[in-house]
Amino acid sequence: MMSKDHALIAVDAMGGDGGPRVVIAALALALSTDPALRFRVYGDEKLVRQQMDLFPELAPVCEVCPAPDTISGEEKPSLALRRARNSSMGMAILAVKAGEADAALSAGNTGALMAIAKLYLRMMRGIDRPALTTILPTLGKNGVAMLDLGANTECDAHNLVQFAVMGAVYAHLVMGIERPRLSLLNIGTEEMKGTEDLRSAAAMLRQTDRSAFRYTGFIESDRIGQGDADVIVTDGFSGNIALKTIEGTARFITHLLRRAFSSSFRSKIGFLLSKPALRLFRIYLDPNNHNGAIFLGLNGIVVKSHGNANISGVAQAIHLTAKLIREDLVNCIAADLDIFFSQAGNKELQA
Incomplete structure (x- = not known):
């Protein structure tokens, strides 16, 4: 079921091999085929705006949110958690938690992304x-x-x-x-x-x-x-x-x-x-x-783009994120979990 036309995505611009250069170009590419997309972009403000200047069509639909820190691809999740709140990755996920965005997208460190998302969004009932x-x-x-x-x-x-x-x-x-x-x-x-x-x-x-x-x-x-x-x-x-x-x-x-x-x-x-x-x-x-x-399994949508994805690859991840928002993925999973775990013989499967 379609829950909304617009899709507001919080984007970690610093993740992946290409960083803001690839991410911002991907936002423009995705927007060209889905004009209802909206973005909150987290990262180094100077680097992000340099790339956004190349795509003026993003200005009306893209809010730049400065993030003072970046989680590296080699960083251990335990260390990333300590710096999460001021990082582009952590701030994007916090936007989902606060209801300021419908979903978060990052091409950064997978372990850190999972740890931060699990900490901030928590697990759905019945999933551990x-x-x-x-x-x-x-x-x-x-x-x-x-x-x-x-x-x-x-x-x-x-x-x-x-x-x-x-x-x-x-x-x-x-x-x-x-x-x-x-x-x-x-x-x-x-x-x-x-x-x-x-x-x-x-x-x-x-x-x-x-x-x-x-x-x-x-x-x-x-x-x-x-x-x-x-x-x-x-x-x-x-x-x-x-x-x-x-x-x-x-x-x-x-x-x-x-x-x-x-x-x-x-x-x-x-x-x-x-x-x-x-x-x-x-x-x-x-x-x-x-x-x-x-x-x-999270109480929110967090999508991971491949770290070495090119512009069209990140755009593909953006379109997937928008689809999951519009299909109301989290509530659909929650509803099916309630039905499944309430059936006779299934209650012992809950976390």
């Missing part, structure tokens, strides 16, 4: 850990929502079941799937495979009322991109490794094709003939076209 979630491309009709992708290195069975409920709601809202097919990532599809927590989570998912999703069992990592599932649940350690492997494989294939097509004159002719198909191939594999991950 946030899960980093994104949509990955597949060979099926739609992508696959995968979580957790790095927020929690260790998860017990109850965490995984909570992730499953949130992931199903996310897939429904973002991809429009009525009853998403949900699987647990494992080293095999047999019921006896995997850790004790995985087997326990599978048992819980089989026994609970699953009107919001269809639990289809375990799935192996080589099937992530096949379209066999709409939601794949795992712990953050395994999920992050899987994500980085997928991204690395995409780059490997792209470079391999480039090398093959430049190896001889005949290959170059073949490249020219195949150029339209290769362009589609590149678009499909480019992570910038799928940029934007959200910490599900």
Whole structure:
């Protein structure tokens, strides 16, 4: 359901490899296709305004909020928490808490972003850990929502079941799937495979009322991109490794094709003939076209953009953030959690 036309996003301009140069250009690009966007930009005022001067169309829709501090990409979350209140990242999240923005977006330090967001926004009732979630491309009709992708290195069975409920709601809202097919990532599809927590989570998912999703069992990592599932649940350690492997494989294939097509004159002719198909191939594999991950389970929307995303990639994350605002993601998840945990046999799954 659409909750509002306008979407006010608090943006950490200092995060990511490109900093304000990439972030501000991305705001302008996103605005060009969604004029209802509004922004509060946090960061070094001088650097931010230098970039904004290049895009005068941002002036009426963008408020610059000076932030005296910046969280570095290498900073430990425990140290980042001490400086959060005066940092561009922390101030953006505080704007969401104070109701001054509908969501926060940052391309900065993932661990720090999660720690600060969890501290300021707190967890939703029934959830004890946030899960980093994104949509990955597949060979099926739609992508696959995968979580957790790095927020929690260790998860017990109850965490995984909570992730499953949130992931199903996310897939429904973002991809429009009525009853998403949900699987647990494992080293095999047999019921006896995997850790004790995985087997326990599978048992819980089989026994609970699953009107919001269809639990289809375990799935192996080589099937992530096949379209066999709409939601794949795992712990953050395994999920992050899987994500980085997928991204690395995409780059490997792209470079391999480039090398093959430049190896001889005949290959170059073949490249020219195949150029339209290769362009589609590149678009499909480019992570910038799928940029934007959200910490599900918080009392607010916090979206993480990839640190090395380009201008179009950050713009993609902005559009995702706006969609989640307009679909009223947090309240939709809260409503489904209340229904799920109130059903007989599900109350013990709450945090």
